[in-house]
Amino acid sequence: MTRxxxxxxxxxxxxxxxxxxxxxxxxxxxxxxxxxxxLALTVFATLSFLAPAVITDGHRLSLSYxxxxxxxxxxxxxxxxxxxLFAWMISGIGAAIFFYSGPYFEEQNTYGRFIGFMSxxxxxxxGLVLAADLVTLFVFWELTSISSFFLIGFEHEETxxxxxxxxxxxxxxxxxxxxxxxxILLGQIVGSYQFAEILAQKELIQGHSYYVPAVLLILVGAxxxxxxxxxxxxxxxxxxxxxxxxxxxxxxxxxxxxxYLLARLSPALGGTAxxxxxxxxxxxxxxxxxxxxxxxxxxxxxxxxxxxxxxxGLLTFLFGLSTKEAVMAALVYMLxxxxxxxxxxxxxxxxxxxxGTRDLSQLHGLALPLKWTFVASCLAGFSMIGMIPSxxxxxxxxxxxxxxxxWGVVVLLLAVFVAMTAGGLHVSLRPFLxxxxxxxxxxxxxxxxxxxxxxxxxxxxxxxxATVGYWGTxxxxxxxxxxxxxxxxSHVQLWHGWNxxxxxxxxxxxxxxxxxxxFSRVRKRLSWLHQIFxxxxxxxxxxQALHGxxxxxxxQTKWLQNGNLRFYIxxxxxxxxxxxxxxxxxxxxxxxxxxxxxxxxHEWVALALISGGAVFAVIxxxxxxxxxxxxxxxxxxxxxxxxxxxxxxxxxxxxxxTMTVILISLVFTLLPGHIVKTRGALNQACDLILSIGMGCVxxxxxxxxxxxxxQSEVVDFYKNHSVSGGHGRNIINVILVDFRALDTLGxxxxxxLAGLGVLSLIRLRPxxxxxx
Amino acid sequence: xxxxxxxxxSRFLITVILLYSIFLFIRGHDYPxxxxxxxxxxxxxxxxxxxxxxxxxLRSALPFNPMMVIATGMLAALMxxxxxxxxxxxxxxxxWVKVPLGQSQDALSLGTPLLFDLGVYLxxxxxxxxxxxxxxxxx
Numbered sequence: 001m002t003r004x005x006x007x008x009x010x011x012x013x014x015x016x017x018x019x020x021x022x023x024x025x026x027x028x029x030x031x032x033x034x035x036x037x038x039l040a041l042t043v044f045a046t047l048s049f050l051a052p053a054v055i056t057d058g059h060r061l062s063l064s065y066x067x068x069x070x071x072x073x074x075x076x077x078x079x080x081x082x083x084x085l086f087a088w089m090i091s092g093i094g095a096a097i098f099f100y101s102g103p104y105f106e107e108q109n110t111y112g113r114f115i116g117f118m119s120x121x122x123x124x125x126x127g128l129v130l131a132a133d134l135v136t137l138f139v140f141w142e143l144t145s146i147s148s149f150f151l152i153g154f155e156h157e158e159t160x161x162x163x164x165x166x167x168x169x170x171x172x173x174x175x176x177x178x179x180x181x182x183x184i185l186l187g188q189i190v191g192s193y194q195f196a197e198i199l200a201q202k203e204l205i206q207g208h209s210y211y212v213p214a215v216l217l218i219l220v221g222a223x224x225x226x227x228x229x230x231x232x233x234x235x236x237x238x239x240x241x242x243x244x245x246x247x248x249x250x251x252x253x254x255x256x257x258x259x260y261l262l263a264r265l266s267p268a269l270g271g272t273a274x275x276x277x278x279x280x281x282x283x284x285x286x287x288x289x290x291x292x293x294x295x296x297x298x299x300x301x302x303x304x305x306x307x308x309x310x311x312x313g314l315l316t317f318l319f320g321l322s323t324k325e326a327v328m329a330a331l332v333y334m335l336x337x338x339x340x341x342x343x344x345x346x347x348x349x350x351x352x353x354x355x356g357t358r359d360l361s362q363l364h365g366l367a368l369p370l371k372w373t374f375v376a377s378c379l380a381g382f383s384m385i386g387m388i389p390s391x392x393x394x395x396x397x398x399x400x401x402x403x404x405x406x407w408g409v410v411v412l413l414l415a416v417f418v419a420m421t422a423g424g425l426h427v428s429l430r431p432f433l434x435x436x437x438x439x440x441x442x443x444x445x446x447x448x449x450x451x452x453x454x455x456x457x458x459x460x461x462x463x464x465x466a467t468v469g470y471w472g473t474x475x476x477x478x479x480x481x482x483x484x485x486x487x488x489x490s491h492v493q494l495w496h497g498w499n500x501x502x503x504x505x506x507x508x509x510x511x512x513x514x515x516x517x518x519f520s521r522v523r524k525r526l527s528w529l530h531q532i533f534x535x536x537x538x539x540x541x542x543x544q545a546l547h548g549x550x551x552x553x554x555x556q557t558k559w560l561q562n563g564n565l566r567f568y569i570x571x572x573x574x575x576x577x578x579x580x581x582x583x584x585x586x587x588x589x590x591x592x593x594x595x596x597x598x599x600x601x602h603e604w605v606a607l608a609l610i611s612g613g614a615v616f617a618v619i620x621x622x623x624x625x626x627x628x629x630x631x632x633x634x635x636x637x638x639x640x641x642x643x644x645x646x647x648x649x650x651x652x653x654x655x656x657x658t659m660t661v662i663l664i665s666l667v668f669t670l671l672p673g674h675i676v677k678t679r680g681a682l683n684q685a686c687d688l689i690l691s692i693g694m695g696c697v698x699x700x701x702x703x704x705x706x707x708x709x710x711q712s713e714v715v716d717f718y719k720n721h722s723v724s725g726g727h728g729r730n731i732i733n734v735i736l737v738d739f740r741a742l743d744t745l746g747x748x749x750x751x752x753l754a755g756l757g758v759l760s761l762i763r764l765r766p767x768x769x770x771x772x
Numbered sequence: 773x774x775x776x777x778x779x780x781x782s783r784f785l786i787t788v789i790l791l792y793s794i795f796l797f798i799r800g801h802d803y804p805x806x807x808x809x810x811x812x813x814x815x816x817x818x819x820x821x822x823x824x825x826x827x828x829x830l831r832s833a834l835p836f837n838p839m840m841v842i843a844t845g846m847l848a849a850l851m852x853x854x855x856x857x858x859x860x861x862x863x864x865x866x867x868w869v870k871v872p873l874g875q876s877q878d879a880l881s882l883g884t885p886l887l888f889d890l891g892v893y894l895x896x897x898x899x900x901x902x903x904x905x906x907x908x909x910x911x
Contacts, residue, residue, distance in 0.1 A: 647804035651796070655812035659900060662819050666907040727868055727881050728801035736806065737885040737892070741864045744888070745849055748895050752842055755899035762906045 003050055004063040007077045010043045010087070011127045018119035025112025033102025036115050040095035040122065047079075047087050054084050055474050062132050064194075072192055078132035081478030086129040086260055089335060093252045093342050094122045096453035100346050101244040103450040104353065114154060118248065121147035125253050129260055134183045134193040137261070141179070141225070144254050145172045151249060152241040164237040167542065171234045172224050179221020185214040186268075199267045199485065206272055215269055218261065219278055226258030226312045229286040233539040235309060239301040243349030246301055251308045251345055252338035259312065259334065262319045263327075267485040270322040283317025284412070286310075291419035295523045296530045300348040300358040303427045304341065307384075310420055311337045314413075318402065319483075325402035327480045328490060332472070333395030336383055339461040340392060343380035344428055346454035347373055351431055354444050363431035372451045374432045379458030381428030383465065385421040385512055386505055389494055391465035393505065394472070398492075400501040414508060421512025426519050469493040570690060577693040584700055591707045603643060609636030623668050631661040648732045775824060782824040789817035797893050807889035811896030818897075819904045827908035838902035845894025852887035864888075 017024075017039055025032045053059050064076030079087070098118060105111040124147055127140035146169070153165030187193045189208045190201050198205070205211055220231075227235040238250050249255070262279060269275060287310050294306040311333070318330035350373050351366065352358050367374045383392035396417065403409050464471070472492030480490075496502070515522065534540065599607075613633030620626045634657030641650035679687070718731050718739070726734035736744050797810030822830040856865030868883035 648806065648809070651804055651809045652812070655809060655816060658816055659812060659819070662816075662823070663900075663903065663907070666823075666904065670907065726801075726866065726885070727883060728885075730800060730802055730804065730806070733800045733806040733889075734885075736808075737801075737889045738866050741853070741885070741888055744892065745853070745864070748846070748849055748892050751895055751899055752846060755842065755902060758903055759906060762903070 003053070004061045004077075004079075006046050006050060007061065007063060007079055007130055010046055010091075011077065011123055011130060014039060014043065014119045014123035014126070018116045018123060021116030021119060022112035025115065029111070032111065032115055033099050036119055037095045037099040039119070040091050040098055043122075043126070044088065044091040044095060047084060047091060050079055051084055051088075054079055054081060055478050062196075064132065067135075072187070073135045074133050074194065075136050076132035076194065077127070077130040077136070078195070079130060080482045081475070081480070082260075082263060082482040083129045085331060085335065085475065085479045086256070087126055089256075089338050090122060090125050090129065090253050093338055093457065094118075094248065096457050097244050097248045097342060097346070099449065100247070100349070100453040101242075103447055104242070104244055104349055110154075114151075114242070114244075117147055117150045117154070118244070121151065121249065121254070125257070128257055132195050134187060134195065134198065138176070138180055138183055141221075141257065141261075142173060142176055144249075144257060145169060145176060145225075148172070148238075148249055148254055151245040152238045154242055154245065155240075158240070161240045164234070164240040168234045168238050170546075171231055171542070175221045175224030175231060177221075178217045182214045182217030182219075182221065185210045185217065189214070195264065198265075202268050202271075205268050211269070212274060215275065215278060218265065218269075219282065222258035222261045223282055223316070224258070225261075226255050226316060227286075227309050228258075228282050228313065228316060229289050230538040232286060232290065232309050233537065233542065236297075236302050236305045237539070239299070239305050243301070243345055243352065246305075247342045247345035247349070250305065251341035255308065255312055256315075256334060256338070259315045259319065259330075262316065263330075263483050266319060266322055266327075266483050270319075275322065276320055278320070280317050280320030283313045283315070283320055286313030287317065287416045288313075288412075291416050292526060292529055293533065294419060294423045295519070295526050298360050300351065300360055300363075300427055300431070301345070303360070303423055304344055304348065307420060307423050307427070308337075308341055310416060311341075314399070314416070318399065321402070322484075323402060324480065324484060324490065325398065327483050328476055328492065329395060329398035329402045331476050331479050332391065332398055332468075332492065336391035336395045336461060336465070339457050339464070340380040340383040340390075343376060343454045343457040343461070344384070344424075346451075346457075347377045347380065347428070350446055350450055350454065353450070354446055360426065360430060364433065367432040370432070370446060370451075372448075372455060373446065376451055376454040376458045377428045377432065379462055380454070381424055383458070383461035384424035384428065385509060386417070387509070389462065389466040391461050391468065394465050394468050394492070394494060396505055396508070397496065397501045400504045404500060410504070414504060414511075417508045418511040418515055421508060422515025422519060422522075425512065425516035429516075466494060570686065573690050573694055577690070577697050580697050580701065581693075584697070584704060587704070589707050590700065590703045603640070606636050606639040606643065609633070609639065612636075623671075624665070627661055627664045627668065630664075631657055634660070648730070778824045782820050786817050786821050789813055789820065793817065797889065800889060801885070807892035808896055811893040812900070814893070814897045815900035815904070818901050822904050822908050827905060830905055830908065834901070834905075838898045838905065841894050841898030842902070845891045845896075845898060847891070848894065849888050849891030852884040852891065855884050855887075 017036070021032075021036075024035060028035070050061060054061065060078055060080040062076060062078035064074045067073050067075040098115065101115065101118065102111075105114060121144060124140050124143035128137055128144060131137035131140055149165050149169040152168050153161045155161045156165075183193070186198060186205070189205050189210050190198050192198065205214075224231040224234075235250055235255065239246055241250070266275075270279075290306045290309040290313060294303060294310065297303050297306065315330050315334055315337075318326040318333075348358060350370065351363065354370060354373075355363065355366070357363065379390075383390035386393045386396040399413065400410065403413060469492070473490070476492050477490060610633050613629045613631075613636060616629035617626045617633065620629060634653065638650050638654045638657065641647075641653055718735060721739075722731045722734045723729060726738045728734040728738070793810045793813035793816075796805035796813055797807060798805075800806030800810065818830065818834070821833060853864040855867050857863055859865075859867065861867075864884075866883050866885050868881055870879040870881055872879050
């Protein structure tokens with residue numbers, strides 16, 4: 001097994017274990033979260049084992065299998081700097097969150113299902129970042145959307161959860177369809193879906209006429225996944241999910257998927273003015289909108305959600321810039337964000353469990369009862385507001401550095417960061433600090449296992465920040481190299497001296513603290529904004545669109561499936577006529593023979609019986625006469641069959657006609673008294689047209705068949721093999737029960753089903769009759 | 773409804789039609805006839821009983837539930853197809869045995885198509901009689 005095969009392990013081991021989760025849970029309920037946490041750590045360790053080759057030499061470990069050769073699609077995975085960074089993040093944070101989810105669920109019996117879905121998600125996310133083929137990536141992309149659906153709607157008996165899950169799935173998967181179109185366009189331009197080949201063809205792609213559509217389509221998909229404006233509204237709604245889900249999917253990993261894709265495709269698609277305007281512009285708008293919205297909410301998780309959207313906007317913007325500093329800043333900040341956001345979400349979950357509420361206006365004074373949680377929250381908060389020596393500080397500095405000569409943009413970023421600081425302090429500090437001497441709510445105790453993961457991630461944020469000089473340069477450089485395609489030799493370090501970036505950071509901090517202290521005042525000022533977004537925002541548009549869709553579907557169904565049997569039959573007959581006639585028209589092959597043979601007297605009699613019966617059936621006043629006339633017409637056809645010596649058909653026709661007359665008469669005995677025909681003139685005209693049309697079409701089909709040259713191979717085969725192979729001299733019967741027995745079996749099944757249908761219709765009748 | 777003529781005639785007709793339907797079924801492989809036709813004829817004979825008399829007579833005359841007849845027919849048809857795979861052949865392969873008839877040279881060929889045809893016979897008969905029986909409410 002080569003080293004690259006270990007990549008298969010990282011993706012498929014969590015998948016396999018996901019399926020075993022319910023069994024594992026039933027077997028060892030107290031150890032389940034340990035087991036899955038260790039699984040995630042094993043993946044992390046595997047990646048660390050493979051890491052040195054990637055980091056030191058810039059190698060790319062890859063494997064691929066032929067999947068759909070005719071389309072040029074392969075199943076390929078590859079580990080390079082970018083995917084290593086992301087995969088480390090996914091597995092490391094995953095380990096912490098799996099461990100946290102155990103005490104969160106407190107051994108409810110649905111936990112087995114939950115951890116199974118989480119493991120499934122982790123496998124899909126790992127597959128997404130490790131994919132080396134665009135189609136493979138897309139498959140895993142959709143798998144993350146699907147597992148997210150199950151996880152958001154985990155409390156599936158709550159209406160809100162179901163609504164949010166459905167909304168998230170519709171938005172991300174719907175946008176995913178657009179992304180697929182973009183992926184196909186790229187594949188068409190380059191002729192392959194492999195990243196290695198796509199990323200090498202920058203000039204070809206950017207000069208192609210498909211470039212702009214491809215970028216836009218992929219941007220729609222990536223933007224929806226990463227909650228960019230205007231498709232951001234599913235993320236706050238997804239906060240209905242259990243907190244481990246919000247911590248893992250909707251802050252640290254899944255929403256970073258779009259960012260990952262943009263980063264991955266930058267070498268091929270980036271660097272142009274169009275890329276800067278579209279991607280960068282999208283990022284800026286998202287940042288600004290969400291920094292206003294963050295002040296409007298009281299639920300801890302909602303505030304954290306809007307803070308996440310702000311950071312996602314920032315990352316999108318930075319990848320839109322595509323400069324070396326911007327990319328490196330984005331990578332560092334992304335890592336920092338995942339660590340502190342996951343930690344803060346876990347803190348929110350702890351507070352929820354301990355006090356029963358997440359409402360920030362009601363929570364205060366929890367520092368003493370929840371000591372360690374408070375410490376964890378502070379550590380994460382430090383990283384969030386960019387206090388030295390956290391990783392968040394390093395990231396923020398790098399962001400400022402990347403923008404610096406452009407002071408206009410810098411001021412914008414400053415405002416955004418100020419909002420982020422204020423919101424961050426609000427969420428991480430306020431519940432713990434007290435305005436009165438006692439805590440706000442009855443506080444339940446929290447076991448160590450509960451706050452330990454949050455603490456770990458918080459500590460990691462600080463430690464990684466402090467030591468960034470050691471690990472930062474190799475890891476981030478190699479990650480940035482895959483994005484920028486070219487050697488990156490930049491230093492990542494904690495302290496750069498008293499420069500402009502540091503001043504900016506200090507200013508951000510100061511203004512942020514001011515914002516925190518005046519939070520409620522700002523919220524009151526901005527409350528009018530809430531009304532506008534509520535009535536005209538994306539969420540409203542989505543709800544109206546869905547409502548309208550349902551309305552149209554209901555109306556259309558009521559119109560088409562109105563319960564009127566005659567309507568159904570008319571529609572079926574009408575369409576049959578239309579479609580058959582269209583095919584006939586395209587394959588018109590009717591030759592009138594030069595002369596018709598003589599029609600003998602007995603044949604005239606049969607014809608008279610047929611047509612006479614039909615005419616009387618129509619003009620008769622009594623239903624009984626109609627039925628009998630139809631029977632007579634059928635017997636006329638029998639006569640014809642006898643005359644043309646097909647005795648089997650004659651017998652069948654005769655018997656079928658008899659049974660039809662009997663059955664219809666029986667039905668009529670059940671109808672009350674005298675039947676008067678009451679269909680209006682228009683309806684009768686329609687019936688006439690349909691009947692004549694059907695008759696003509698059938699005659700034309702028959703003529704078409706008879707005009708073609710007769711191919712006798714099939715007939716000869718049956719003639720020759722009927723006795724020897726089928727042991728029978730009646731070729732028709734031998735065909736029915738031997739040569740084409742499978743068709744007859746199908747037809748027999750249809751008879752059974754039709755009989756059952758008729759039976760159920762008859763049985764429905766008695767209740768209605770009795771009500772009369 | 774007083775249909776004396778029909779009632780008397782049907783006593784003979786029903787038996788004749790019944791026997792004729794079996795005859796049609798068995799001769800189907802070599803002469804005009806077969807499972808479908810036989811089933812229709814059988815259904816016709818029972819329907820005649822139902823029309824000439826009434827539903828209860830029909831119900832009591834039928835020794836079995838028509839639904840069971842349909843199910844048996846389906847089973848027979850499918851089983852006949854599964855005999856082939858038991859011998860390593862594809863589904864619905866015809867398997868024939870020759871049953872010697874006494875001392876004469878002629879042998880009776882019996883095979884899975886006959887079983888299949890029986891299945892079709894029962895299905896058709898069962899379906900139609902079922903419908904007729906349920907339609908005969910008011911009598």
